[in-house]
Amino acid sequence: xxxxxxxxxxxxxxxxxxxxxxxxxxxxxxxxxxxxxxxxxxxxxxxxxxxxxxxxxxxxxxxxxxxxxxxxxxxxxxxxxxxxxxxxxxxxxxxxxxxxxxxxxxxxxxxxxxxxxxxxxxxxxxxxxxxxxxxxxxxxxxxxxxxxxxxxxxxxxxxxxxxxxxxxxxxxxxxxxxxxxxxxxxxxxxxxxxxxxxxxxxxxxxxxxxxxxxxxxxxxxxxxxxxxxxxxxxxxxxxxxxxxxxxxxxxxxxxxxxxx
DNA sequence: ATGCCGTTTCGTAAACGA
Numbered sequence: 266x267x268x269x270x271x272x273x274x275x276x277x278x279x280x281x282x283x284x285x286x287x288x289x290x291x292x293x294x295x296x297x298x299x300x301x302x303x304x305x306x307x308x309x310x311x312x313x314x315x316x317x318x319x320x321x322x323x324x325x326x327x328x329x330x331x332x333x334x335x336x337x338x339x340x341x342x343x344x345x346x347x348x349x350x351x352x353x354x355x356x357x358x359x360x361x362x363x364x365x366x367x368x369x370x371x372x373x374x375x376x377x378x379x380x381x382x383x384x385x386x387x388x389x390x391x392x393x394x395x396x397x398x399x400x401x402x403x404x405x406x407x408x409x410x411x412x413x414x415x416x417x418x419x420x421x422x423x424x425x426x427x428x429x430x431x432x433x434x435x436x437x438x439x440x441x442x443x444x445x446x447x448x449x450x451x452x453x454x455x456x457x458x459x460x461x462x463x464x465x466x467x468x469x470x471x472x473x474x475x476x477x478x479x480x481x482x483x484x485x486x487x488x489x490x491x492x493x494x495x496x497x498x499x500x501x502x503x504x505x506x507x508x509x510x511x512x513x514x515x516x517x518x519x520x521x522x523x524x525x
Numbered sequence: 526a527t528g529c530c531g532t533t534t535c536g537t538a539a540a541c542g543a
Binding site: 274275277278299301325326327377378379417431434435436469471472473474475476483485512514515 | 528529530531532533534540541542543
């Protein structure tokens with residue numbers, strides 16, 4: 266089965282592009298970020314027509330995540346535990362049953378955190394701490410788990426065309442990378458890294474300053490796999506060509522193939 | 526560089542993103 270993740274930067278602006286890509290790639294599950302829509306306004310019917318079940322956790326104007334799945338949802342968790350006062354829609358977790366295997370799949374939109382001298386960066390680090398706590402608890406279930414999404418983390422210098430440009434950015438600060446490693450060190454596998462030793466494989470190119478034309482990209486969209494999911498991993502790809510389409514998102518889809 | 530571009534909103538300029 267194929268599991269994808271894609272920050273679409275607005276469902277209203279990206280509906281036709283998303284539908285075109287789903288018809289082309291036909292993933293079994295697709296985790297979406299930055300839907301920028303309330304649940305009631307999400308065009309679920311368009312995806313149901315393609316055979317998907319639709320789960321959303323949206324809010325007005327910003328953020329918002331969703332999961333599309335050809336198989337029905339057994340269970341949905343629309344929030345990241347650990348802060349009842351957090352009103353930002355950045356997390357949705359689904360349990361999806363196959364014929365033999367049950368999988369737990371999360372759509373994650375981790376805070377950007379810039380500017381770094383503002384409360385936005387402390388919110389990012391606190392959110393990462395909550396994600397680590399939740400992932401640690403979920404890991405003991407010993408299930409196939411896929412934590413998929415826009416992490417807003419550049420893990421290593423190999424994940425940026427110009428790492429020096431990001432030195433003081435919330436996506437690449439030492440504290441950010443350290444928290445990401447803590448998450449990985451719970452036992453998760455970075456699917457792209459497990460299947461490719463290449464540097465310069467990016468998932469985001471800014472709209473500004475000709476970043477796409479110059480291939481000035483970064484890799485910030487990740488699929489992290491529990492051991493039970495990593496054992497079934499047979500491939501991971503970045504659908505880079507989608508960035509060259511009309512009216513593109515600034516992110517592109519990342520897709521894993523699992524032998525289930 | 527408080528810049529670049531794109532999306533959204535009780536809008537028509539400002540907030541947000543990365």
